[in-house]
Amino acid sequence: MDVHSFSRPDQVRVRHLELEFDLRFDRKIVDGSVTLHFEATDQRDLVLDTRDLQIHAVENATGFELGARDPILGSPLKIGLEKGCSWVRVRYSTTPGASGLQWLDPPQTAGKRHPFLYSQSQAIHARSWIPLQDSPAVRVTFQGRVRTPAGLYAVMAAERAGEHFKMTRPVPPYLIALAAGDLEFRPLGERSGVFAEPSVIDAAAREFADTEKMIRAVEEMYGPYRWGRYDLLVLPPSFPFGGMENPCLTFATPTILAGDKSLVSLVAHELAHSWSGNLVTNATWSDFWLNEGFTVYLERRILEKVYGREREEMEAVLGRRELDQEMASLPESDRVLHIALAGRDPDDGCTLVPYEKGALLLRTIEHEVGRERFDQFLRSYFDHFAFQSITTEQFLDYLRRELPVTVPLDEWIFRPGVPAGAAEPHSDAFRRVEEAAARWQRGGAIDTGSWSTQLWLHFLRSLEAPDLGRLDREFHLSEAGNSEILHQWLLMAVRGGYEPAYPRMEQFLAAVGRRKFLKPLYTELMKTPEGQQRARRIYSAARAGYHPIAQATIDGIVGKPQ
Ligand code: BES
Numbered sequence: 312m313d314v315h316s317f318s319r320p321d322q323v324r325v326r327h328l329e330l331e332f333d334l335r336f337d338r339k340i341v342d343g344s345v346t347l348h349f350e351a352t353d354q355r356d357l358v359l360d361t362r363d364l365q366i367h368a369v370e371n372a373t374g375f376e377l378g379a380r381d382p383i384l385g386s387p388l389k390i391g392l393e394k395g396c397s398w399v400r401v402r403y404s405t406t407p408g409a410s411g412l413q414w415l416d417p418p419q420t421a422g423k424r425h426p427f428l429y430s431q432s433q434a435i436h437a438r439s440w441i442p443l444q445d446s447p448a449v450r451v452t453f454q455g456r457v458r459t460p461a462g463l464y465a466v467m468a469a470e471r472a473g474e475h476f477k478m479t480r481p482v483p484p485y486l487i488a489l490a491a492g493d494l495e496f497r498p499l500g501e502r503s504g505v506f507a508e509p510s511v512i513d514a515a516a517r518e519f520a521d522t523e524k525m526i527r528a529v530e531e532m533y534g535p536y537r538w539g540r541y542d543l544l545v546l547p548p549s550f551p552f553g554g555m556e557n558p559c560l561t562f563a564t565p566t567i568l569a570g571d572k573s574l575v576s577l578v579a580h581e582l583a584h585s586w587s588g589n590l591v592t593n594a595t596w597s598d599f600w601l602n603e604g605f606t607v608y609l610e611r612r613i614l615e616k617v618y619g620r621e622r623e624e625m626e627a628v629l630g631r632r633e634l635d636q637e638m639a640s641l642p643e644s645d646r647v648l649h650i651a652l653a654g655r656d657p658d659d660g661c662t663l664v665p666y667e668k669g670a671l672l673l674r675t676i677e678h679e680v681g682r683e684r685f686d687q688f689l690r691s692y693f694d695h696f697a698f699q700s701i702t703t704e705q706f707l708d709y710l711r712r713e714l715p716v717t718v719p720l721d722e723w724i725f726r727p728g729v730p731a732g733a734a735e736p737h738s739d740a741f742r743r744v745e746e747a748a749a750r751w752q753r754g755g756a757i758d759t760g761s762w763s764t765q766l767w768l769h770f771l772r773s774l775e776a777p778d779l780g781r782l783d784r785e786f787h788l789s790e791a792g793n794s795e796i797l798h799q800w801l802l803m804a805v806r807g808g809y810e811p812a813y814p815r816m817e818q819f820l821a822a823v824g825r826r827k828f829l830k831p832l833y834t835e836l837m838k839t840p841e842g843q844q845r846a847r848r849i850y851s852a853a854r855a856g857y858h859p860i861a862q863a864t865i866d867g868i869v870g871k872p873q
């Protein structure tokens with residue numbers, strides 16, 4: 312049972328969707344219809360998930376009833392079925408506040424001349440723009456048609472032919488995705504390319520030039536890429552995530568366009584989901600670590616193959632440190648891999664624990680059995696469960712059968728924290744940076760000329776109560792163009808009350824809606840009375856530009872502005 316869906320796929324299981332969308336930018340709504348196909352059934356009703364939808368009519372049904380709205384789950388839509396029924400059609404409209412859509416006005420885009428729309432369905436937001444069985448245990452194929460006003464180009468995460476789209480492989484609903492705007496396309500290779508606004512497309516194509524290499528790297532390890540094309544879509548800066556692994560079309564934040572490929576681990580990550588997540592999917596949101604832990608493990612293996620061991624080690628150490636930091640602020644019950652989510656919003660379970668602790672578990676297993684055997688295991692795991700949604704128990708059964716290990720699996724998965732015996736990552740390059748940090752703190756000079764983004768991040772995080780004025784003077788951090796370095800610096804500036812960096816911080820918070828950046832900055836600001844005032848002022852101006860998901864997060868930190 313999925314506690315985050317009203318649907319009953321055990322009674323009637325929807326297999327295919329026909330989607331029709333008319334994008335009404337003038338009213339910020341989608342006028343839609345969805346035809347849901349299922350095996351002929353004698354069940355009396357079909358229950359769908361919805362949130363804030365206006366249901367106009369249901370065809371081929373005996374009636375329908377929209378239930379009371381639950382603040383987390385939305386409203387069940389109960390549809391009465393004729394005997395032997397195998398399809399129904401729902402005509403509906405979304406509402407402007409739909410949690411899974413963001414409608415951007417022209418000023419919020421790179422080009423400033425056309426509006427933009429994009430969806431973000433994970434975890435349980437597909438129901439805010441399509442009435443369906445919104446559980447990752449339910450997989451559907453679909454076909455879609457999208458009408459847009461002239462001058463705007465629409466894409467779905469599927470095979471494309473003009474305004475028609477089709478997904479012939481069964482996917483969970485959280486992977487259904489749509490975007491429209493002033494988009495241009497640039498090929499990256501035979502089966503890959505990038506969509507972005509015209510003013511961003513060159514930078515995007517340069518940044519993602521290694522995409523084909525990455526695809527080949529995963530294929531060599533874990534078997535063929537099974538989704539046809541792999542394209543990327545660069546979104547406007549309000550996109551609340553780093554990336555989203557929508558099939559055939561990864562959605563990405565523009566904040567990874569650093570100019571030097573230093574932040575493309577995100578591409579490796581979203582691409583890796585084509586195996587872990589999209590091919591083998593978590594059956595419930597409590598099994599989320601099966602998606603993300605496996606993906607971070609694969610991401611690092613891609614980085615190692617494409618950029619070398621040293622890069623992989625640095626990323627692994629950064630992740631390991633962030634995990635410890637985050638765990639310190641979480642209740643014990645959220646430091647486990649299989650987390651209890653009943654009565655909670657699944658977005659609450661999206662901490663670094665499923666990502667980094669999950670990846671560390673797989674790394675620890677790899678260390679015990681050796682890389683060759685572990686890769687063989689993973690390859691057969693992806694084959695065995697291809698196009699299925701599975702639980703943690705199913706993974707454990709399969710692992711115990713195919714690859715018995717002494718790693719204490721139950722402790723890793725069901726108990727808080729990192730067990731003894733974890734395969735801890737190390738980086739010699741970081742050791743040298745730590746020495747440099749110590750020298751610098753004693754007043755010495757250091758040579759940072761050839762430093763990568765990862766070295767900078769580790770350097771900044773290694774400093775203890777540094778002289779922020781000196782840091783800024785020597786390294787011009789307030790002018791950093793790399794979003795990760797800038798974010799790290801701004802966080803330190805707020806912690807140390809370093810006023811000269813505040814204008815840059817305000818500008819950053821106004822321009823960027825990526826939750827990973829917003830959350831720590833607002834949290835840090837809220838720790839002092841002056842910071843609180845500043846946070847409220849910045850947020851009340853910036854909020855309208857953030858995605859509903861980011862708004863909900865920051866409302867919880869700063870409070871909802873009146
Ligand atoms: N699937 C996630 C994004 C997500 C998770 C959206 C949960 C909604 C609910 C995506 O693959 C992801 O993990 N993105 C990360 C980047 C990654 C490199 C760690 C992000 O957005 O920061």
Ligand code: ZN
Pocket residue numbers: 580584602603606
């Ligand atoms: Zn992910």
